[in-house]
Amino acid sequence: MSRFDTYFLMKTEDVAEYVKEKLNFFPEDATLECKEIGDGNLNYVFRLKDVETGKSIIVKQAGEATRISAEMKLSTDRGRIEAKILSIQGKYAPGLVPEVYLYDGVMCAMLMQDMIGHTMMRTGLINHEIYPLFPEHISTFLVNSLLLTTDVVMGHKEKKENVKSFINPDLCEISEDLVFSEPFIDYNKRNNVFPANKDFVQKELYNDKKLHLEAAKCKFDFMNNAQSLIHGDLHTGSIFINQEHTYVFDPEFAFYAPMGYDIGNVIANMFFAWCNGDATIEDAKEKEEFCGWILDSIEEIVDKFIAKFKVSFKEHVTDTMAKTEGFMEWYLGTVLRDTAAVAGFESIRRTVGMANVKDITSIADEKKRARAEKIVITLAKDYIMNRETSFQSGADYRSAIEAAIAKF
């Protein structure tokens, strides 16, 4: 019998005893120190550290409600999903996700590698850090974790068992509402619209019925198309990074959906960093360097994804019909279409929706922030409305971004 045999929400003082009971990780006589370091919306994240050696471990426990709103009750089963996903992603994209030591279904807690020496990427980008290896790392992560879990590659029966195992109604509902619905029709009155852009948002988002129709189409594709095991929340706050390594974590929104969802999220969030850099860096050369790197990175991510996708497809394709001449190009085309669409939805929902991003909200100058948001929304609409054919290469993204910037 142990007090950890029944679920309760741990406090920092519980964690040392908990880890000692579960894992032989620290020496018996170690002096351990615990801090709550979470800043997500759904979980409690503790770092437990041996004061002498500096060795540390992360304990991530799922709460029963979101931290931004107690009304949004969630299944704690998402921790189980997360631990399984990390092990699958670790298999396909080794070294690009943290190691999971143990998942405890009773306490809904995961004991995992502490990515010490790495920064949350959003924080790094807001400090205008440059990570030259990021496009190389993230494109490998995307191709490997996404293409290898489709039924183009994976045995169809195994893939269907995966689909079943990772059906995730609670977290999908959040995305369906916050990404594909409320930014266009604010029926829950939860949007956070920057006051200076109220009229712009009214005209460009709330009143644009053609945009609503495209959003509706994409929403049902997102809900129904079980293409690939996506991360589901791949923004720069779900990445720990330094000059050498990139770790993708927090895959608790994972389920089978169009793979463009993950790629689009990365692209949209990289551009938020551009907005921050453009609005807040004072030194012209420094600005040029950081913002230029962001645009180069977006282009590079898309092009490296395409190149690695083709190599991996040819190497790993197993389905007889998927080997048909022209199929790979068609399939990749649909992935790029979905990527553009989701880059648009993520851009919009992080600007006017319930969950904003610090890259934008931390721009203190009201005019500069208003301009940044207008650029983001204009670009996003281009992504969504012209997704079918206009975004097939990194250069296409660069042109669209430059055109949107030039308008404001």
Added chain:
Amino acid sequence: MSRFDTYFLMKTEDVAEYVKEKLNFFPEDATLECKEIGDGNLNYVFRLKDVETGKSIIVKQAGEATRISAEMKLSTDRGRIEAKILSIQGKYAPGLVPEVYLYDGVMCAMLMQDMIGHTMMRTGLINHEIYPLFPEHISTFLVNSLLLTTDVVMGHKEKKENVKSFINPDLCEISEDLVFSEPFIDYNKRNNVFPANKDFVQKELYNDKKLHLEAAKCKFDFMNNAQSLIHGDLHTGSIFINQEHTYVFDPEFAFYAPMGYDIGNVIANMFFAWCNGDATIEDAKEKEEFCGWILDSIEEIVDKFIAKFKVSFKEHVTDTMAKTEGFMEWYLGTVLRDTAAVAGFESIRRTVGMANVKDITSIADEKKRARAEKIVITLAKDYIMNRETSFQSGADYRSAIEAAIAKF
């Protein structure tokens, strides 16, 4: 303890005792008679009848291998799925599916309503029976069972639980292989090609790479798009019918997939009946009447489906974004596109694939059978290659059919 506490495959002599143990259906002293009446590929179907009153019940037991090939092992779990599906379809389309009295998970057997006084529709059609109410009944069944199980209508969480519950890897594999792959690339050497059409099939199916590409696209949509709870095997052998009633049964292939799959199956199988009538009815007036009714029916099924779909959509739609102006028309357009494609795949796979249909194989005259198959294949390719825009109404189907007939 009972000998039915462990699974075994029943013989006719076991069924009376089995039913008495499970259900209070017949009087204690009734004289019961049992016959095996199944002619499907996967199950054993027994009719147990009270000799004096004529009252009867059906016992359908799942075997562990298909009846056409002992190598194709199947999960007996499909019976559980079938019983649950019949209860859902019975709720949405009352009076159009048989009543289930009991499902026994141990014996993998379902005790259900005997649709006595009804004929298996394929048998009736081969006897050139006309069923004037069929388009009315089947269009209601299709709209109600399909549209009401989508997430346009159903709560998204409930729908996801359904998707999970009805994932059906064994039976999906059969469709993926037999419908979307082998008729184009005969890698398992299981196709049954009519010798007189060997060259035609080689040229029109095996050598047509453009067709293979479209088949590959549709295959992945069929495998991934969890749109609606489809019957999954809605041919005329899965329908019991008479002049007043229509019962759809055998939904053991059911899972979440594009709804066009069911509609396309109905259309393709109705046309097989046309082929039989055209090739085997000698009396010109009788032929005109039967074949004319088939063409009218196909047109009527499509048009009634469209009309009822629109009414039902407006009445039942719940999703906020799905209410966007233009969404219903777009959504229905995709359903009609999928319908045409599947009408094509079903036509082809039943002509050259592993599981042929009696409507065609019973045409004794070799030249007439060869002509019928050429018409079917030519029409099927039109359905598949021009699915995007050419099949949006009953009249579109009539024109395409007439054009294919005129070629041979």
